[in-house]
Amino acid sequence: MKKGGFITIVAVLVFVFLMFPLVIIACTAFNTAPTISFPIQGFTLDWFKNVFATESFIDGFKLSFTLAIVATLLALLVGVPAAYALSRFSIKGKKFLKNYFLSPTIIPGIVLGYALYQFIVLTLKMGVIEGLLIGHFMVVLPYIIRVVGSSLEQFDFSIEEMAWTLGCPKIKAFFKVVLPNISSGIVASFMLAFINSFNNIPISMFLSGPGVRTLPTALMNYIEYFYDPTVSAISVLLMIGTILIMVLVEKTLGIGALTK
């Protein structure tokens, strides 16, 4: 009993510690003072209005959102079959391949960003959007392979073989019995990949071009010139967005899907 009480206290403390900055930021978003400060002096929604009035935020959001969706979908298209092949077949050099696919998560983002800048922008002279897409694709692919891969490790492939014996051709069997049983892994990998792409700064910083900014780079740019609570307002909006997505996932799959 005593031990249980102690753990509860620690849990509450950790929770408070994690929540504290978020609460402060949320409060400052409604502050009338022109700089981010706490405690707040008065209540206003002006900063939220400012968010929607600032074109670079709206454009940045649109770009980040589209980029994250497209890059993640592309990565799913490549990553799911790759993860499947890695866990289904005994390929020579499997370990090497696995590590290779994960290497972008180990290299610092700045280094990867700079390398991509050298290659995509300077050598290949690609367009900004294409460059960003390739960069983000590379950043999110390891998450997909990793998370879907660990889902597939749990999957009993005799289930797939059973579908074959019942008359199901291989490709169809993949969609009918493999996919439904790793769907939670796919959703989890999608969320992780989406969030990582959406929040990414180093890659976007190197690959952005004139007039093309993702939301985080637009935010960074804004903070360099202004120190007003508009950024807090954006944070609140993003938090609300995240909570909505979580609720949606919880309603459809159960939140356990993300931790499995």
Next chain:
Amino acid sequence: MAEVRLENITVSYDGKNNVLEGLNLKVNEGELLALLGPSGCGKTTTLRVIAGFIDPKDGHMYCDDRDFTRIPVHKRNFGLVFQSYALFPHLNVYENVAFGLKLRKMDKVTIEKKVTEILKVCDLTEFKDRLPKNLSGGQRQRVALARALVIEPELLLLDEPLSNLDAKLRLNMRVEIKRIQKKLGITTVFVTHDQEECFSISDKVAVMNGGVIEQFGTPEEIYTRPKTEFVARFIGFENFIKLHKVDGVLECADGTKISVDDSGDKDECLLTIRPDDIKIVADDYKGENVLCGEVVVRTYLGKSYQYETMTPFGKVVVNDASGTLYNTGDKIRMVLDKAKIVLV
């Protein structure tokens, strides 16, 4: 319903060592063949070759004289039950069973009729809306069986389907499988390493060892007349005595004469007999095939006592149900039942 033949099947997983070595096997139409053998002897591999999961390095498989070697798994129409059952976790019992029928583009009414029927046969009607994770081991096993049977397969392949069940359920399911198999007249290959299960269920038995078939025959033949020492050991012959021929008569190492119906043409052979087929007799017993030994270990088996005895030519194990107790160190005389002696 079909007749299945394997001809010279050779399989290797790593390209170097052959797991199956020139294996030949024939299952007649409507028969239940049991593949019996110790762990790792290649039973599952044989089954996977028949099912089409493994491309043999060499050899052919025929189904009703059609060469099936290159036919992909999904076109074979064989029903399969794995040891792990491999039910579809995301589908309920009804959908699991209906899976194969839906792929055959049948109309809804026919599917429903067939599924309902087979669920009834397998005693699963009340569970049809449950997910596999909410079923007991025995129920899962029946779902796996129903799913394999409902597609009316040419051939039914069962890989140790009873090994996850408790003893009582095993017995029930064994009888059940046999009943359904006979009723539908479906050719079946049943993999097991349990000899009792094997003999009670099968029409034919193939005993496997190290990737080859050691002996093939009816359960009675295998049970009473094993052809090799390996088969004999595997099916419960515990006594092995070296014999050699002196003037046409078989003798043990110490000169004890052994009389058998057919002494064969080899000069040296191995006598084998089950502990149940040896009797302990009184000291004044006059007759053939009598051995003397000293009791080393006594074990209580329930319906009888088992005595491990030491003779001049090695260990002899005898089961005695007479009720007379012998103690360690006692000298006893044992007679071998002439009709039950097997030479390998």
